[in-house]
Amino acid sequence: MAHTLFLTILLFFVGTTVSGQRCNCNYISHPQTRFCQAHFAFRGSILNAEKAALPGDRDRGYLYNQNLRYNVSVDEIFKGEMTYMTEHVVSLFTPTGGICGKPGLLQSQKEDNSENDFLFTGDIAVTSQGYKYLVITNCNWVARWEDLTKEQQEGLNGFYSDCGCEIYPRSEALDLGDTDADNFQVEDCGFNPISASILKVTDCETNFGHCMEDEDQVCSWVSSPTFAECFASRKSRLLLGAAAVTTRKGCNIYTGKQRKKCLLKVMKANRL
């Protein structure tokens, strides 16, 4: 099989400069990569938000009030310079406009009336006077804690700290072999969220996977029970072709009960 595995496909590159911060978002990046690239990661709840200038721009007038400052109480630290986190309440800055901002967090939290319990990852920026402050942009992994899988929560608590491996995002267009299953492989820690979404199968790597190097310096997905089960069931579905069925007509490969089930799934999928 042609191994194009060492290709790193950086899809949907967006480059925007906001407040001197380069915001190169590779939207397709694995949680472990996002954790490894972040300067800090913690779990916390938003206390309030207000328009504010970045610390370095503080004395330059209201025109620089182009950022939002979230005051967040820190509940659990996963990564970061302790001195900035132990204060219990920290301020996170984010540009209010542009693709890099995270302006809607408090609002959506209030509207959804959901648990005020978030994962924040982001960067530590430094003013010209050497003052450090925390920044979050759309490039950073920020999510409701309840939306994380158990494996992602465990990853934050330890597994993701293994940053020696590169995790390669692959595109669906990159045909790795004869079957759809070839788009997903355990070796070299590739993952393929686009294929997973198009073929309507689980993105096992994002949801349940973490990548580790073995004694021979070979990186591969760690075969936890959940991951192994997900991987195996996806593979068998893809080899059977079942997951690729997207039309009613496609269900004709089945008969009886299975065909009915298939039709129901297609109907459901089309409603989404």
Ligand SMILES: *[C@@H]1O[C@H](CO)[C@@H](O)[C@H](O)[C@H]1NC(C)=O
């Ligand atoms: C957020 O925290 C900062 C620093 O402690 C404080 O100066 C600011 O007034 C706080 N913002 C709000 C809206 O409470």
